[in-house]
Amino acid sequence: MTPDDTVLLDHGAGGRASHAMFSKMILPLFHNDALARQDDGAVYPVPAGRMAFSTDSYVVDPIFFCGGNIGDLAVNGTVNDIAMCGADPLYISVGLIIEEGLPLKDLQTVLQTMADAAARAGVKIVTGDTKVVPRGKADKLFINTSGVGMLFEGVDVSGSRARPGDKIILSGTMADHGIAILTAREGLTFEGDLKTDSAPLNHMVKAVLSSGCEVHVLRDPTRGGVGTTLNEIAGQSGVGMTVFEKDLPVKKQVNGVCELLGFDPLYIANEGKLIAIVPEQHAVQVLDIIRADEFGRDAAIIGEVTDQSVGKVFLQTAIGGRRLVDMLTGEQLPRIC
Amino acid sequence: MTPDDTVLLDHGAGGRASHAMFSKMILPLFHNDALARQDDGAVYPVPAGRMAFSTDSYVVDPIFFCGGNIGDLAVNGTVNDIAMCGADPLYISVGLIIEEGLPLKDLQTVLQTMADAAARAGVKIVTGDTKVVPRGKADKLFINTSGVGMLFEGVDVSGSRARPGDKIILSGTMADHGIAILTAREGLTFEGDLKTDSAPLNHMVKAVLSSGCEVHVLRDPTRGGVGTTLNEIAGQSGVGMTVFEKDLPVKKQVNGVCELLGFDPLYIANEGKLIAIVPEQHAVQVLDIIRADEFGRDAAIIGEVTDQSVGKVFLQTAIGGRRLVDMLTGEQLPRIC
Numbered sequence: 001m002t003p004d005d006t007v008l009l010d011h012g013a014g015g016r017a018s019h020a021m022f023s024k025m026i027l028p029l030f031h032n033d034a035l036a037r038q039d040d041g042a043v044y045p046v047p048a049g050r051m052a053f054s055t056d057s058y059v060v061d062p063i064f065f066c067g068g069n070i071g072d073l074a075v076n077g078t079v080n081d082i083a084m085c086g087a088d089p090l091y092i093s094v095g096l097i098i099e100e101g102l103p104l105k106d107l108q109t110v111l112q113t114m115a116d117a118a119a120r121a122g123v124k125i126v127t128g129d130t131k132v133v134p135r136g137k138a139d140k141l142f143i144n145t146s147g148v149g150m151l152f153e154g155v156d157v158s159g160s161r162a163r164p165g166d167k168i169i170l171s172g173t174m175a176d177h178g179i180a181i182l183t184a185r186e187g188l189t190f191e192g193d194l195k196t197d198s199a200p201l202n203h204m205v206k207a208v209l210s211s212g213c214e215v216h217v218l219r220d221p222t223r224g225g226v227g228t229t230l231n232e233i234a235g236q237s238g239v240g241m242t243v244f245e246k247d248l249p250v251k252k253q254v255n256g257v258c259e260l261l262g263f264d265p266l267y268i269a270n271e272g273k274l275i276a277i278v279p280e281q282h283a284v285q286v287l288d289i290i291r292a293d294e295f296g297r298d299a300a301i302i303g304e305v306t307d308q309s310v311g312k313v314f315l316q317t318a319i320g321g322r323r324l325v326d327m328l329t330g331e332q333l334p335r336i337c
Numbered sequence: 338m339t340p341d342d343t344v345l346l347d348h349g350a351g352g353r354a355s356h357a358m359f360s361k362m363i364l365p366l367f368h369n370d371a372l373a374r375q376d377d378g379a380v381y382p383v384p385a386g387r388m389a390f391s392t393d394s395y396v397v398d399p400i401f402f403c404g405g406n407i408g409d410l411a412v413n414g415t416v417n418d419i420a421m422c423g424a425d426p427l428y429i430s431v432g433l434i435i436e437e438g439l440p441l442k443d444l445q446t447v448l449q450t451m452a453d454a455a456a457r458a459g460v461k462i463v464t465g466d467t468k469v470v471p472r473g474k475a476d477k478l479f480i481n482t483s484g485v486g487m488l489f490e491g492v493d494v495s496g497s498r499a500r501p502g503d504k505i506i507l508s509g510t511m512a513d514h515g516i517a518i519l520t521a522r523e524g525l526t527f528e529g530d531l532k533t534d535s536a537p538l539n540h541m542v543k544a545v546l547s548s549g550c551e552v553h554v555l556r557d558p559t560r561g562g563v564g565t566t567l568n569e570i571a572g573q574s575g576v577g578m579t580v581f582e583k584d585l586p587v588k589k590q591v592n593g594v595c596e597l598l599g600f601d602p603l604y605i606a607n608e609g610k611l612i613a614i615v616p617e618q619h620a621v622q623v624l625d626i627i628r629a630d631e632f633g634r635d636a637a638i639i640g641e642v643t644d645q646s647v648g649k650v651f652l653q654t655a656i657g658g659r660r661l662v663d664m665l666t667g668e669q670l671p672r673i674c
Contacts (some may be wrong), residue, residue, distance in 0.1 A: 009668075009671045010667055012557065012671070013559025013561065013665060013667070013671070014561035014565060014606075014665065015560075015561050015565055015604075015665025015666055015667070015668075016664045016665065016666045017666050017667075018560075018561075019569070019664070033475035034517070037495055037496070037497065038496060038569070038573060039421070039422060039495050039496050039556075039558045040417075040418040040419075040421040040422060040556060041389045041390055041391030041419055041421070041422045041424075041556065042390045042391070042393055042422075043387055043388070043389050043390075043417050043422055043423075043424075043482075043488060044348065044387065044388055044390070045386070045387050046383050046385065046386060046388045048382075048383065048385040049381050049382070049383060050380055050381065050383070051380070051381055051382075051383045051388075051485075052378045052380050053378055053379045053380075053381070053428055053430060053463060053464055053483075053485060054377055054378030054430070054464050054468045055431070055432045055466050055481065055483055056432065057432040057433070057434050057466055057468050057481060058468075059434060059468045059470050059474075060474075061474075080377075081377040081378050082377075082378055083640045084376070084377040084378070085376060085377060085378040085380055086380075087380075088377075089534065093391070093483050094392070095393065095394040095432075095481045095483075096394070097394050097396060097434070097479055100515050101614075103601060104490050118437070126390060127390055127391050127392055128392060129392050129394055131394050131395075131396045131672075132671070133396050133671070133672060134671060134672075136473070137396075137398075137475070137476040137672075138357055138396075138475050138476070138477070139470065139474040140472070142434055142475070142479065142480035143482075144392065144394060146387075146390075146392055146432075147378075148390060148480075148485060150399045156378050158374055159374070159375060159376050160374065161405055163582035171366050185350070189546045202587060206656065208353060219377060220377065221374075222351065223350060223351025223355075224350065224352050224355075225349035227353035228351060228352055229481070232356070232375070236374075236375060252585060266506070267352075269351075271649075273634075298370075326353075327352050327353045327356065328350060328351065328352030328353065329347075329352055329354075330347055330350070330354075331350070334346045334350070334470070335468075335470060335471075335474075336469060
């Protein structure tokens with residue numbers, strides 16, 4: 001590989017090389033009016049209302065893995081965080097931190113994947129920033145995405161709104177993303193289809209929120225997994241929760257890898273799943289709407305909110321036992337997203 | 338130093354340690370309702386209008402330097418990018434990428450500085466994200482900030498709006514930030530006060546834009562310096578520019594260091610300066626408003642926009658010569674911001 005094929009410090013210096021990279025590699029992929037203006041930020045009209053604003057940095061290792069790469073992970077992740085606020089994601093920013101020497105073709109692939117992910121979610125990448133650090137000062141590529149979106153009218157979802165009697169819906173199988181990264185990182189080969197579940201959930205959320213069904217909580221169980229996310233919500237809402245092991249959707253192969261390596265799928269990251277907590281009378285309808293979405297086919301009602309053991313989550317095991325599901329303690333899988 | 342005094346991988350895992358760090362170190366400093374909800378994003382009301390959205394990642398080395406640290410740099414940088422869109426910055430997001438082993442007291446200092454900088458600028462830090470990567474996979478601390486703000490009514494500033502006859506105003510001395518970083522990095526000691534100029538410029542911008550004076554372009558000359566920024570604007574606007582060397586404000590000590598080390602202050606980064614390009618009839622009034630701001634005392638009219646040599650910037654030297662000021666080529670100072 002010649003130096004011409006890799007990212008150089010010059011590409012992050014704000015001078016001629018930076019401008020050439022922006023004009024040749026970035027603008028054509030993400031093309032839109034706001035970005036094309038090349039000003040210090042993007043400007044767009046907003047109606048009066050409520051806006052959601054979220055940010056996430058992605059440091060996943062490796063940057064390419066089965067079913068995706070750091071690029072679609074970064075776009076979908078922020079799209080989903082906005083959607084979980086009860087909002088319609090509109091605009092995304094991209095901050096690249098690149099290690100000197102990254103092959104330009106890898107960067108190109110990631111950027112193309114971001115453009116495709118943005119198109120799929122229906123959001124625009126309107127502003128960005130590129131920094132390059134010397135070799136050894138970062139690991140290939142880190143991406144920050146931030147995003148904004150308008151809240152759907154009348155919607156009030158928050159981790160603090162779970163109420164006793166509510167049903168807990170999970171939109172699909174657990175642990176797919178974490179196990180895909182782990183196997184990619186360790187070079188493990190298993191039979192079957194261990195790929196990330198990274199996906200945009202905004203269309204699913206829009207369908208649920210425009211159905212007239214009441215929704216109390218929306219949250220995507222990423223780092224820390226379903227177990228940690230439910231603990232967060234139980235704490236924020238001051239409620240207890242019971243989850244039924246037999247109802248927890250997990251792919252057979254994923255479960256097998258977890259058993260083999262000693263991981264609990266409840267704590268493994270997901271990147272294309274949501275938890276919806278809804279009043280009992282709306283649960284079946286919301287479940288049906290989620291199942292109708294291409295990313296919600298394996299959705300299930302996995303548990304219920306109680307007024308017992310406030311702040312705690314219990315698992316009703318398949319053999320009839322009951323155990324505490326604590327928040328994740330310690331680092332199970334670093335750099336999972 | 339014991340492991341208890343440093344950032345661990347656990348702090349970025351999304352589990353118990355992450356939550357403890359957020360509750361104990363972050364929330365008390367940045368406290369506001371949106372952040373306290375601890376949802377996936379912040380939610381806030383917006384009036385109908387136009388919104389600006391900008392992002393920047395900060396990878397400055399070292400993270401502490403004379404006059405500031407990576408924290409206020411990150412807040413002021415995004416505040417300024419929003420202001421340069423002709424907007425009033427309101428909300429900021431913070432994405433931390435931390436190298437395992439960073440002393441917690443360093444993180445605490447940076448976060449405190451961010452909180453102070455946000456208070457000074459009058460913006461709220463409403464949402465954030467923390468990732469921790471293993472030792473050697475990043476360099477101490479990288480920070481992304483994104484921000485949103487509402488445009489002032491009737492304002493239309495853009496790098497594409499410079500017109501022949503306009504005057505070019507620079508709000509103060511050049512190259513202070515870049516030279517502060519360089520001397521901190523190299524452990525150089527010079528007499529005098531070589532400190533960063535990092536500062537929020539939103540109050541200055543508000544004063545200018547609410548004065549009734551017409552403003553065509555606002556831009557902060559960060560990476561690449563005044564020389565590169567003027568080239569960008571000349572290109573975007575399809576105009577030429579002449580800058581008068583005798584009118585360029587540079588601190589004597591900064592100029593001395595530049596001469597000694599062979600740097601041209603025109604290409605060295607600033608973090609608390611803006612370029613305003615305004616119609617001639619408003620230039621003196623805008624200059625006076627900028628000079629009345631605490632960060633604009635050394636402001637000067639440094640040049641003018643022409644219809645000659647479109648896309649090019651010329652320097653009228655002190656001794657009467659004329660030379661082309663090109664865009665920065667090559668990396669002068671990596672990791673300057």
